[in-house]
Amino acid sequence: MFRKILIANRGEIAVRIIRACRDLRISPVAVYSEADAESVHVGLCDEAVCIGPAPSVESYLNIPAIIAAAKTTKAEAIHPGYGFLAENANFAEAVTEAGLAFIGPNPAAIHVMGSKTSARRAAVEAGVPIVPGTVDPLNSLAQAKELAEQFGYPVMLKASAGGGGKGMRLVASFEELRSGFDNAKSEAASAFGDSSVYLEKAIARPRHIEIQVFADSHGNVVHLGERECSIQRRHQKVIEECPSPINDGGLREAMGAAAVKLARAVNYIGAGTVEFLVANETRDFYFLEMNTRLQVEHPVTELVTGIDLVREQITVAQGAPLTFSQEGVRWYGHAIECRVYAEDPNNNFLPSPGRITYLQVPYGPGIRDDSGVELNSEVSIHYDPLISKLAAWGRTRSESIDRLRRALDEYEVGGIKTTLPFFREIVRDKEFQSGRLDTGFISRFNERRNSKRSIAPEDSDKQKQVLPDIAVIAASIHYATLRREGSFNTQSPADSQNRWKMSGRAALVDGRKSMNVRGKKLRK
Amino acid sequence: MIHIPSPQAGRGQRGGAVASADFSPFPSPLAERGENRQQQLVEMKLKAQLSGTDHEVSLSLASGAAVVEVDGRHYDLEVRELARGEYLLISGSHVYKCRVDRKRDVIHLGEKFEVVLRGQNHDVSIIDPKRLRSAQSSGAHHPGAAEIVSPMPGKIVRVLVEAGAHVEAGAGVVVVEAMKMQNEMKAPKAGVVVSVKTEEGATVNAGDVLAVIE
Numbered sequence: 001m002f003r004k005i006l007i008a009n010r011g012e013i014a015v016r017i018i019r020a021c022r023d024l025r026i027s028p029v030a031v032y033s034e035a036d037a038e039s040v041h042v043g044l045c046d047e048a049v050c051i052g053p054a055p056s057v058e059s060y061l062n063i064p065a066i067i068a069a070a071k072t073t074k075a076e077a078i079h080p081g082y083g084f085l086a087e088n089a090n091f092a093e094a095v096t097e098a099g100l101a102f103i104g105p106n107p108a109a110i111h112v113m114g115s116k117t118s119a120r121r122a123a124v125e126a127g128v129p130i131v132p133g134t135v136d137p138l139n140s141l142a143q144a145k146e147l148a149e150q151f152g153y154p155v156m157l158k159a160s161a162g163g164g165g166k167g168m169r170l171v172a173s174f175e176e177l178r179s180g181f182d183n184a185k186s187e188a189a190s191a192f193g194d195s196s197v198y199l200e201k202a203i204a205r206p207r208h209i210e211i212q213v214f215a216d217s218h219g220n221v222v223h224l225g226e227r228e229c230s231i232q233r234r235h236q237k238v239i240e241e242c243p244s245p246i247n248d249g250g251l252r253e254a255m256g257a258a259a260v261k262l263a264r265a266v267n268y269i270g271a272g273t274v275e276f277l278v279a280n281e282t283r284d285f286y287f288l289e290m291n292t293r294l295q296v297e298h299p300v301t302e303l304v305t306g307i308d309l310v311r312e313q314i315t316v317a318q319g320a321p322l323t324f325s326q327e328g329v330r331w332y333g334h335a336i337e338c339r340v341y342a343e344d345p346n347n348n349f350l351p352s353p354g355r356i357t358y359l360q361v362p363y364g365p366g367i368r369d370d371s372g373v374e375l376n377s378e379v380s381i382h383y384d385p386l387i388s389k390l391a392a393w394g395r396t397r398s399e400s401i402d403r404l405r406r407a408l409d410e411y412e413v414g415g416i417k418t419t420l421p422f423f424r425e426i427v428r429d430k431e432f433q434s435g436r437l438d439t440g441f442i443s444r445f446n447e448r449r450n451s452k453r454s455i456a457p458e459d460s461d462k463q464k465q466v467l468p469d470i471a472v473i474a475a476s477i478h479y480a481t482l483r484r485e486g487s488f489n490t491q492s493p494a495d496s497q498n499r500w501k502m503s504g505r506a507a508l509v510d511g512r513k514s515m516n517v518r519g520k521k522l523r524k
Numbered sequence: 525m526i527h528i529p530s531p532q533a534g535r536g537q538r539g540g541a542v543a544s545a546d547f548s549p550f551p552s553p554l555a556e557r558g559e560n561r562q563q564q565l566v567e568m569k570l571k572a573q574l575s576g577t578d579h580e581v582s583l584s585l586a587s588g589a590a591v592v593e594v595d596g597r598h599y600d601l602e603v604r605e606l607a608r609g610e611y612l613l614i615s616g617s618h619v620y621k622c623r624v625d626r627k628r629d630v631i632h633l634g635e636k637f638e639v640v641l642r643g644q645n646h647d648v649s650i651i652d653p654k655r656l657r658s659a660q661s662s663g664a665h666h667p668g669a670a671e672i673v674s675p676m677p678g679k680i681v682r683v684l685v686e687a688g689a690h691v692e693a694g695a696g697v698v699v700v701e702a703m704k705m706q707n708e709m710k711a712p713k714a715g716v717v718v719s720v721k722t723e724e725g726a727t728v729n730a731g732d733v734l735a736v737i738e
Contacts, residue, residue: 351702353676360623412623412640417645424643466618467620467642468574469597470622470641471639472594473590473592474620474622475624475650476568476650477585477590478611479637479652480566480568483566
């Protein structure tokens with residue numbers, strides 16, 4: 001049994017892991033960058049170590065600092081969360097070399113699945129169907145041309161070292177291939193440090209459906225069913241659900257078996273996700289990639305199966321067998337999750353950093369919110385602007401949508417812009433409600449949204465006219481209240497604080513470089 | 525017709541500015557807290573800007589009640605201050621729970637507020653014609669001018685308009701590059717570009733005014 005686990009992450013996933021640790025009476029240790037000193041995840045831990053300045057590369061990606069923090073605090077294991085170092089084979093190796101347990105698979109599995117071309121090769125060897133395409137990186141434009149004609153346009157040009165939706169471009173003709181080929185290679189080199197690209201047939205109206213797998217060190221490998229993640233904006237998932245609206249038990253069984261086969265082939269241990277593209281018409285499924293970590297959208301699987309995936313990650317890392325068998329897994333009800341990002345949906349999803357001045361999180365039956373922020377939290381520009389995940393569970397998809405709609409309406413965040421208004425519209429969209437999903441959903445939804453805006457709004461809903469007036473009235477009343485108190489008469493230093501001036505904040509925390517545990521100086 | 529109580533003499537009645545150190549962590553309606561403050565009828569005529577549209581506001585505020593006209597539309601409201609900046613407004617039987625925050629981090633005309641109401645966020649600027657800040661903002665602007673402000677540190681990659689140009693609401697004014705993305709800042713209202721305060725290649729901080737449109 002671990003007594004202490006260090007969480008090498010931040011935000012909502014750090015909070016999630018902390019909770020699983022506390023469930024198991026394990027003491028959680030936080031690491032934080034200078035920008036995150038007052039973060040929620042720090043305050044929830046027993047110990048916390050500052051690992052560097054705000055930029056990720058100097059903090060959350062700083063392997064030596066993280067290992068040192070684990071040694072200083074005598075943590076026995078490290079949980080990497082998702083993103084950052086979670087799929088970094090070097091980190092996994094460094095952790096085990098330091099005598100600590102890495103809560104995740106072995107470095108070899110991470111390595112194989114980390115490159116899209118070696119992952120595809122592993123899938124082929126395991127008999128798992130892959131998207132028709134190259135297994136090896138492309139050598140030349142001529143080779144690309146030949147293969148593209150073989151598969152038939154459109155094709156996808158993808159970076160071997162890419163993933164998570166990044167480093168891919170759709171190519172519809174040879175002209176586009178000719179101009180895109182060199183660009184794709186140089187973009188891949190600068191973004192991922194590897195210019196290798198490969199080619200895949202682009203599947204028409206594909207659905208993105210992934211399978212959650214779990215393996216222990218006793219040879220047990222189980223799948224926990226699927227998640228549908230077709231609603232993506234610029235290849236980033238924004239809404240996920242379990243089960244898939246097109247699931248019949250057969251599709252889940254077939255995809256699950258394929259995913260388990262692949263996991264076994266790489267001697268997988270822990271939680272992993274095998275992603276597939278599913279052709280809407282034929283229900284044929286094709287391996288896309290495998291993520292050797294916990295996924296952002298794991299809550300929907302937890303809500304439907306009742307299994308705590310993070311707790312299971314920890315117990316498996318301790319050497320225990322899985323607490324469930326394939327035959328014992330049950331799927332009950334339907335869960336849908338929305339990723340609440342600090343982005344402005346009315347301004348091209350521009351990130352909206354700032355201080356959260358107001359927060360009203362929804363509750364009630366079937367509502368789950370996984371959050372890394374609280375009132376007064378500072379959402380910074382340095383990290384992914386995911387602030388929380390709102391999930392709703394119901395006995396049916398329709399019931400979960402009712403609850404999700406209600407919870408989205410109840411959710412209020414002041415001080416920053418969020419994607420909540422965007423989700424409120426999606427949840428009312430007929431295509432969404434009918435489950436007609438594929439990766440083209442968002443662009444069709446945006447078209448519907450834009451054409452609706454060009455139509456003059458009906459004057460039928462009187463309340464809609466009143467609400468802007470009420471907003472003006474509320475601001476006026478507040479102004480009058482502040483004026484009456486004399487709040488505008490003095491200009492204190494606090495008044496002119498620029499809450500987005502991170503440089504000011506950095507200067508303030510610079511003096512804390514030699515401190516850990518919230519201001520206590522490190523003894524040399 | 526709502527009865528507006530007349531100002532009460534006595535406790536807390538002083539001339540001049542009242543100290544604002546009396547915020548209680550325990551929310552209570554304005555009526556009770558009136559004991560610790562000047563009890564008075566506040567009457568104001570303000571200009572408000574929301575989503576690029578200007579409004580005329582006439583406000584009569586007393587403890588527990590407000591009579592307001594917005595562009596001539598009349599509202600009789602019960603007002604309860606639940607907490608600092610949190611108001612429960614009741615009009616007839618309609619309930620509006622509002623959260624108002626003053627935004628202090630930008631150079632602006634009038635005062636900027638963010639109002640959260642029924643899940644929606646509204647940016648409302650209040651201009652008090654009696655107290656126009658002429659000295660602080662660089663150059664005098666009429667109430668109703670809209671500023672385009674950089675929301676984050678970045679670099680100006682393109683300036684799309686010139687001073688004097690007419691723009692439609694939603695027209696691109698300036699392109700700011702930040703976080704590896706190019707973001708087009710759009711005119712919040714139709715009007716004339718009064719001034720462009722930046723140039724291609726300039727580095728900007730969050731809160732910097734990039735252009736002013738009237």
